[in-house]
Amino acid sequence: MAESRIRGEFAKNVLTYLVLIAFGIFGIGPLLWTLLTSLKYEADIVTTSPPGLPSTTRRPNCAGS
Amino acid sequence: MAEKNVGRSAAELVTLPYSLWRRWNPFWIIGELSETRFWMYLLLLPSLVLIVSVILYPTINGFALSVQNVRLNRPANNGFAGLNQYIRVWNDPLFWLSLQNTAMWVTITTIIEFLLGLTAALALNRNLPGTRLIGVIVLIPFFLPNVVAGNIWAMMLDPRLGVINDLLIRIGFLGTQKAWFADPSTAMAAAILVESWHGFPFFALLLLAGMKSIPNDLYKAATIDGAGWLSQLRLITLPMLRTVIAAAVILRVIGLVNSPDLLLILTGGGPGRATQVLSLYAFITAYKDFNFGYSGALSVVMFAMLMFFAWAYIRISGVNREN
Structure with a gap:
């Protein structure tokens, strides 16, 4: 009885974390993608796969770089 | 002397x-006045001045504008118009189309935002380790201005450069790039997705605050009585959140009806008139056609409809009743 309750609680916690992680990705994903895009050159934005990291370490849209 | x-x-x-x-x-004069019966009126005076100048005057001015012909590009015809603007609104097919779009935009967006917000609030309310950080992340979209949110998603849903198209093609959901905002059948759905992303944390925040105020003893008693998770949600959580839900829905509906900015950035009301809502129609009428009189009439109609909605919703939901 106690074991099944603990198992049920564990499953509930796992489900809660999965839901929260999904919401976290949904919430911050677009912002992260925008941040990555802001670090790319225009050529990189068009040619590389969109979720990828910038191909260069220079920051074209930041002042002083 | x-x-x-x-x-x-x-x-x-x-x-x-x-x-x-x-x-x-x-x-000394203030001290003397504080002993008289005029004192309370004097104390109310600053608030009264603020309300009159910020709320009452613009509202009355808006009403006055709606019964006048005010066209900046045809000033010769300007003058009192009586109820002509309202008769024109009644006979305007674009008004009815915009009203239909507004109803769809507001209803679907509010339902999606409410369901997402409720799910997020229920998960955050379990107080598991690390959920505070995720809670902050979940709330971030709501802190962004509509203009920023609109531009981010306009870029993400861009047919050439957008990440959404790229991912959907990679997983085989799409055969080729799709212009989401250029297709009348998908433009509204795409705009609703963007608004839902931007607005669901509002519901999450309010519902979570409401859930925190529900006594834990109720859940303990329900658990002893054998009530499952779903029964607890249906019989304890949602009824206890009734007032919060009513306030959140009314505020959100008012916000959605009155804000044309997101749709202005994403679609501009297009393609054709597929995403033209009432607030956008009033905005375009005022700032593109320079017809402020007709725009005023549209705004007054929107105002009346929102007042009616708030009144009807409060009555139907029963939040003003005792118990």
Whole structure:
């Protein structure tokens, strides 16, 4: 009885974390993608796969770089 | 002056500046006034001035605008129009189309935002380790201005550069790039997705605050009685959140009806008129057609509809009843 309750609680916690992680990705994903895009050159934005990291370490849209 | 002072004693002359100062001292005057019955009205005066200048005057001015012809590009016809603008609104097919779009936009967005917000709030309310950080992340979209949110998603849903198209093609959901905002059948759905992303944290925040105020004993008693998670949600959580839900829905509906900015950035009301809502129609009428009179009439109609909605929703939901 106690074991099944603990198992049920564990499953509930796992489900809660999965839901929260999904919401976290949904919430911050677009912002992260925008941040990555802001670090790319225009050529990189068009040619590389969109979720990828910038191909260069220079920051074209930041002042002083 | 010297003659006037002849009758006064030297002591009076010495204390004259003091008595004059005392007579005109603003602190003394305020002290005297605080003893009268006018004091409460004086205290209310600053708030009254603020309300009149910020709320009442613009509202009355808006009503006055709606019964006038005010066209900046045809000033010769400007003048009193009576109810003509309202008759024109009634006979305007674009108004009815915009109203239909507004109903769809507001209803679907509010339902999606509510469901997402409720799910997020239920998960966050479990207080598991690390959920505070995720809670902050979940709330971030709501802190972004509509303009920023609109531009981010316009870029993400861009047919050439957008990450959404790229991912959907990679997983085989799409065969080729799709212009989501250029297709009348998908433009509204795409705009609703963006608004839902931007607005669901509002519901999450309010519902979570409401859930925190529900006594834990109720859940303990329900668990002892054998009530499952779903029964607890249906019989305890949602009824206890009734007032919060009503307030959140009314605020969100007012916000959605009154804000044309997101749709202005994403679609501009297009393609065709597929995403033209009432607020956008009023905005375009005022700032593109320069017809402020007709725009005023549209705004007054929107105002009346929102007032009616708020009244009807409060009555139907029963939040103003005792218990």
